[in-house]
Amino acid sequence: MLKIEIKSKTYSNDIVLKNLELEITEPGLYGLIGKNGQGKTTLFKCALGLEKYEGKSYLGKEKVSLINTAFCPAEPILYDELTTEEFNKFYAKLFMLEPSKDYLFDLPKDKLIKQFSTGMKKKTYLNALFQKDFLVYFLDEPFNGLDIEANYILLNYLKEKSKTSIIIISSHIIDVLYKNCKGIYMLKNNKTTYFNHLEFDQLEIAFFNNQS
Amino acid sequence: MYYIISSLITIRFRKHISRNDKTASALVVLLFLAVALICYSKFNEIGLYFYLLFLDPILYQQKRNDLELLKIRKNYKWILFVEYIIYTFPYLIVLIIKQKYYGLILVLMVNFIVIHIPKLQMKNIKYPFDLFNPHWHITFRNYKIILWFPLLLVLSFMGIKHQNPNIQNFVLLIIAIIICIPSFERERIEEIKYHSNNSKNYLKSQFINSLINTSFIIVPIAVFILFNTFNLLISSLILVVYVLPLVNIISKYAFFHHPIKQQLFLVFMIVSLGIPILSLPFLLNKALKNLNEIKNVENRN
Numbered sequence: 429m430l431k432i433e434i435k436s437k438t439y440s441n442d443i444v445l446k447n448l449e450l451e452i453t454e455p456g457l458y459g460l461i462g463k464n465g466q467g468k469t470t471l472f473k474c475a476l477g478l479e480k481y482e483g484k485s486y487l488g489k490e491k492v493s494l495i496n497t498a499f500c501p502a503e504p505i506l507y508d509e510l511t512t513e514e515f516n517k518f519y520a521k522l523f524m525l526e527p528s529k530d531y532l533f534d535l536p537k538d539k540l541i542k543q544f545s546t547g548m549k550k551k552t553y554l555n556a557l558f559q560k561d562f563l564v565y566f567l568d569e570p571f572n573g574l575d576i577e578a579n580y581i582l583l584n585y586l587k588e589k590s591k592t593s594i595i596i597i598s599s600h601i602i603d604v605l606y607k608n609c610k611g612i613y614m615l616k617n618n619k620t621t622y623f624n625h626l627e628f629d630q631l632e633i634a635f636f637n638n639q640s
Numbered sequence: 641m642y643y644i645i646s647s648l649i650t651i652r653f654r655k656h657i658s659r660n661d662k663t664a665s666a667l668v669v670l671l672f673l674a675v676a677l678i679c680y681s682k683f684n685e686i687g688l689y690f691y692l693l694f695l696d697p698i699l700y701q702q703k704r705n706d707l708e709l710l711k712i713r714k715n716y717k718w719i720l721f722v723e724y725i726i727y728t729f730p731y732l733i734v735l736i737i738k739q740k741y742y743g744l745i746l747v748l749m750v751n752f753i754v755i756h757i758p759k760l761q762m763k764n765i766k767y768p769f770d771l772f773n774p775h776w777h778i779t780f781r782n783y784k785i786i787l788w789f790p791l792l793l794v795l796s797f798m799g800i801k802h803q804n805p806n807i808q809n810f811v812l813l814i815i816a817i818i819i820c821i822p823s824f825e826r827e828r829i830e831e832i833k834y835h836s837n838n839s840k841n842y843l844k845s846q847f848i849n850s851l852i853n854t855s856f857i858i859v860p861i862a863v864f865i866l867f868n869t870f871n872l873l874i875s876s877l878i879l880v881v882y883v884l885p886l887v888n889i890i891s892k893y894a895f896f897h898h899p900i901k902q903q904l905f906l907v908f909m910i911v912s913l914g915i916p917i918l919s920l921p922f923l924l925n926k927a928l929k930n931l932n933e934i935k936n937v938e939n940r941n
Contacts (some may be wrong), residue, residue, distance in 0.1 A: 477936065478829065491936075493835040505828065509778040511764065518771045522834045540764060540781075 429453045429566065430564055432475045432492070434483040437467070444470050445481070446618040457590040459597040459605035461635070462615030468598040471615065472499060472566040487564055498562040502569040504553035508542035512552045515541065519556035524539050530556040532585055533578060546573040552580070565595040583608065645669065654698070666763060670888065676730030683738055693731050694747045698754050703782070719757045733757070768856055771833035772849040775825035786819055789857075800868045808865055811875040813910075816884045819854050820906060823888040824899065832934050838933035841892065850885045884909070890920065893927035896934070 430452040437445040447597040452458060462468050471582040475492050476499055485492040506515060520527040533551035535544075541552060543639060550573045555601045565586075571579050586595055586610060597612075599605055605612055611624045623631045649657065649665045657664040681689050701720070710716040723731065728747070735744040767787060769776040780786060792811050799807030835842050862878050887907055895901040909916050 477833070493936075494830060495836045499830070507774055507778055509781040510774055514771055514774065516776060518774045519834075521833055524715060538764060590826075595832045 429485050430485075430492070432470065432471070432485045434474055434481055434485075436483070437470060437474055437479065437481040444617060445474070447527055447601075448483075448618065448620055450620055450622075452596075455590055455592050457586060457608050458594070458596045459609040459612035460596055460630075461600070461602065461605065461612060461617060462598075462618075465621065466614055467618070468602045469502065469568050471620075472568055472596075472598070476566065480489060492564070496562060497564040497566060498557050499566045500554060500568060500570055502539060502552055502572060506541050506549055506553060507585055508540065511538055512541065515552055516556045516559065523560040525559060527561040528555075529583070532558055532581060547575055548579065551576060551578060552600055558585070560632050561593070563593055565593060566590070567595065567597045571599060571601055580595060583617040588608055589640045645726065647670045648723060651706075672727075672730050676734050678732045679731065679736065683734065690731070690734070691743065691747070694728055694750070697727050698749060699838075700724075701754050717755050721751060721884075724751045724755075726858075768861060769853045770849050772825070772845055773822060775822040775827070776853050779825060781820045783821070785821065788814075788818060789861075792862070793864075796865055800865075805871065807875065808874055809877055810863075812865075812874065812881055815858060816877075816881040817910075818929075819850075819857060819881060819885045822853075823850065823885055823892050824902065826896065826899070829934055839928050842931060843889070843927060846889050847886055850889060851882065854882055854885060885922065887917065890923050890927050893930050894923040896930045915921065 430450070432448070432450040434445045434448040435533075436443065441620060447495045448471070450471075460468055460471070470479060473479040474481040474483070476491060476497060477485075477491070477493055483583045487496050507518075510518065516531070533555055535548060535551055535555065535604060541549060544552065550570075554570070560562075567586075570582060583604065588595070589595060597605065597609070606628050609625065611622055612628065614623055614631060616635070621634060625632075646662075646665055649668050653664075653668060667765065675693070679686055679693070683690065701724075707716075710719065721929065725748075732744060732747070735741075735747070752762075764781070767777050767780055769780075771777070778916075792814060795807055796811045799805065799811070816874070832842065837845070839897070858881050860877065862881075865874060866878075876912045884906075891905045895905070901936055903914060
């Protein structure tokens with residue numbers, strides 16, 4: 429069970445998240461939506477311990493961390509002076525695994541990452557990250573920058589993975605979330621509201637409702 | 641002529657000098673003239689090293705990005721040739737005054753040849769380094785560190801030829817400093833957190849990585865040097881080549897959030913011939929503490 433409790437998270441004097449609770453008990457694909465600046469990325473980072481906050485985040489009895497949870501930021505930072513093969517090997521060493529033999533996306537092995545487009549860089553990062561099987565995946569706008577084929581491949585991969593892992597995708601592409609997610613968390617006014625797949629028709633009303 | 645020189649300086653040093661900054665441009669010209677003047681006055685002492693100044697246009701030719709633009713003009717090669725003559729004009733005058741006509745002709749011929757041969761395609765060199773710390777690959781590619789090694793090999797050979805062990809010592813010291821360069825770079829916090837081992841084992845893995853990668857570099861050079869000049873001091877310096885980067889790794893994590901302190905510590909280590917090594921147990925403790933803090937960002941409660 430994944431349980432995230434954020435009592436308070438502030439940047440300078442601005443409260444970004446307050447009294448937020450998120451609990452997921454079974455594997456599946458879950459969406460996270462919210463306007464820009466509502467704190468979607470901050471939520472992920474707090475849960476992972478990449479940002480200091482008041483609260484706690486647990487996966488079963490263990491703290492949520494990058495050991496049990498994968499994190500793909502909206503704009504992954506890579507090392508420009510490595511090739512994809514070297515980047516994959518580096519991450520394999522971090523995960524204490526042998527480098528994978530098959531990767532989700534085909535990429536040139538010998539070109540330096542600095543020669544890649546935005547989409548190719550994202551594919552590189554996802555290839556490296558998916559070498560390890562995690563219990564939880566936090567994916568911050570994973571479809572941004574990917575071409576149609578890559579989006580299709582990624583979505584199918586995530587649907588397969590969601591049979592055994594909890595996958596939370598933050599995205600602005602609401603149709604993708606409607607079609608594929610078990611439930612969607614809406615982040616608004618520092619808090620989350622959960623809508624299961626039967627309640628998706630209420631989500632838009634709640635999202636555009638200006639009352640807090 | 642003023643317009644040509646001013647344009648050339650503006651284009652070549654555009655990352656360092658603002659446009660229309662006449663003072664800065666004048667300083668650049670004065671620098672070239674000053675170097676030429678010094679070389680002229682010390683010409684006999686400098687000897688053949690004077691010709692190293694003519695490497696400047698050759699290196700510039702290899703890394704410039706505007707050749708494709710220049711190729712629009714049919715006579716671009718002559719434009720480049722004249723440009724390089726302008727850059728090296730003060731030094732060419734020195735050669736003329738010193739009546740080194742053969743040297744002058746050689747320099748002009750080399751410039752002519754370099755302009756006509758295709759740009760050296762520095763393909764990605766596949767380094768054999770262990771990738772637990774990717775900064776070995778990154779720094780060697782970024783700073784083209786591998787270009788130093790032929791020079792160090794030549795120096796080493798000169799030391800053997802002139803039976804001057806100080807040159808060997810100098811070469812080994814330079815190699816020790818070069819090998820420390822990757823450990824000045826910082827990995828990302830996420831990367832430390834992804835590693836499932838505890839801080840002690842993480843640091844141990846960094847040490848092993850450093851020893852393996854140092855061996856790739858130092859073993860062939862050490863074999864070459866020791867084969868020709870075996871003495872105790874050189875053998876102990878080879879040990880320093882292994883130990884200095886390990887100390888640098890400890891100070892990196894001890895001063896993880898203060899890179900300047902790490903640099904100062906290394907300088908102090910070298911200058912004081914290793915006395916700060918006495919503080920190593922304390923630094924090791926601090927390094928482990930920092931790694932623990934990074935791996936577990938503390939809850940404010």
